[in-house]
């Protein structure tokens with residue numbers, strides 16, 4: 001008889017929390033959505049990346065990023081301590097590997113907020129990860145948000161907008177797109193995708 005799935009005992013649904021990657025162009029609102037989400041659901045574990053970027057006012061080492069020198073980043077990369085890393089708009093960013101693997105092993109929902117290059121690398125090394133793309137309501141609104149944040153010099157904004165064109169063109173590579181019109185709505189949708197709600 002031909003093999004068929006009909007009549008076989010169905011596999012139980014996989015309810016294990018898995019790795020979720022949130023990407024999207026600079027200024028779309030990734031950090032804002034994640035901060036809103038974690039205020040109500042601190043059990044969602046967010047990876048703290050290493051970066052060679054200088055801290056913005058109010059950013060704290062070990063909370064927003066591990067701010068490292070170029071030499072320290074070289075070592076993290078050479079020692080295989082990063083799950084993925086990428087250069088973005090003139091700085092390097094990377095996800096510390098062991099913390100992510102420990103949390104997944106402990107069965108906790110894990111979130112990475114990283115750029116498109118990093119998302120692609122995670123997809124290669126951990127194909128079970130779900131990739132979520134955060135899109136702006138429009139290009140004009142993205143420019144408004146990135147400029148309005150007031151954290152980058154005009155030339156850095158230009159570089160980030162150039163990168164944004166590439167990132168927006170890659171939306172179809174992601175499993176799900178959420179449009180960031182309302183921070184509250186997107187945070188709720190992301191929690192549902194992570195099976196936290």
Ligand SMILES: Nc1ncnc2c1ncn2[C@@H]1O[C@H](COP(=O)(O)OP(=O)(O)OP(=O)(O)O)[C@@H](O)[C@H]1O
Nearest residue numbers: 025026027028029030031032145149180181182183
């Ligand atoms: N839904 C929204 N409506 C209006 N403004 C928003 C919304 N979401 C975020 N913003 C604003 O847009 C700006 C950029 O948001 P945020 O810093 O979270 O973006 P990001 O995607 O994390 O950027 P980056 O990748 O550069 O770190 C902030 O000033 C934030 O307050």
Ligand SMILES: Nc1nc2c(ncn2[C@@H]2O[C@H](COP(=O)(O)O)[C@@H](O)[C@H]2O)c(=O)[nH]1
Nearest residue numbers: 049053085086088093094095113114115118
């Ligand atoms: N590939 C990675 N990208 C990362 C990581 N941490 C953050 N990012 C992304 O970089 C840009 C710029 O961030 P900003 O804080 O300087 O505005 C943004 O898209 C982040 O999501 C990482 O570990 N790996």
